[in-house]
Amino acid sequence: MANTSQPVRRTALLAGGLAVLGLLSACGSENGTPPPSHSARASDAAPSAGTATDPGTAAAAGTPSDTAGSASASARTDGRCHTSELRAAVGRLDPGAGQRNFPLVLTNTSERTCTVYGYPGAAFVDASGKQLGPDPERAPGSPETLTLTPGASAWAGLSFSSPEISGARTATPAALLVTPPDERASLKVEWTAGAVPVGGKASSVSVTALEAGSGP
Structure with a gap:
């Protein structure tokens, strides 16, 4: 048990x-x-x-x-000014000692603020659009970035020796093509200032860097 x-x-x-x-x-x-x-x-x-x-x-x-x-x-500012946003004009002749000087004026026609910097391109052309003479040379200078509010302008000087004095071969352009800096499209401005040098030793044309305003 x-x-x-x-x-x-x-x-x-x-x-x-x-x-x-x-x-x-x-x-x-x-x-x-x-x-x-x-x-x-x-x-x-x-x-x-x-x-x-x-x-x-x-x-x-x-x-x-x-x-x-x-x-x-x-x-x-919203970047550089494009050709479509600008208007070009040739200002009044500013004669110098044996020189003919013209301000090339670019005006902001857009509704935004933009910038330009450097040298504009320029070319004299005949009625068919053919270029007359070589491209202008760039005059020495110190370019600055310019801010253009709507309606504001910048200008560059276009200069050449008076053909009557220099004896250069001349032609009378129908228009001046102005190309804003860093752009490919040009603005066409009627040329009414007479003959310009297109050949010979004294046929060079120069352009300065853009400055603020509409002329000297």
Whole structure:
């Protein structure tokens, strides 16, 4: 009998222990989610919480002020002036000692502010559009970036020796083509100032860098 009661008692103790573990497990489930599950939820929440500080989101949030700054900068200047935004004119003759000098004037006709820098191109042409004489030479100078608000002008000096004095071969152009700096398209201006040198030793024509204003 003594040998038979010991296995019974062991079985009873084992069953009791399993019952206690079952109760503890049930209590843990009722009291809340274990720590590993909490960690998972925090990780899931991180992207949503971090959206406000995400670089892309932060940049988008700054867009209104950035746009305002860009608009303000655009109001000041928006790159170089294009040919389509300018009007060209030849100013009044400014005679010198044996020289004939004319201001070539570029005026901003657009509604925006733009810039010009350097030397304009110039070419005398006949009625058919054929160029007369060589391209003008660039006179020494120190070009500066000029800001042209709508309606503002810049000018460059076009000069050559008086043909009557120099004895150069001459021709009478129908027009002067003026090309703004860094542009390919030209502006055509009627030429009414008579003969210009187109050949010979004293036939050179020079042009200066652009300056602010409409003439000397």
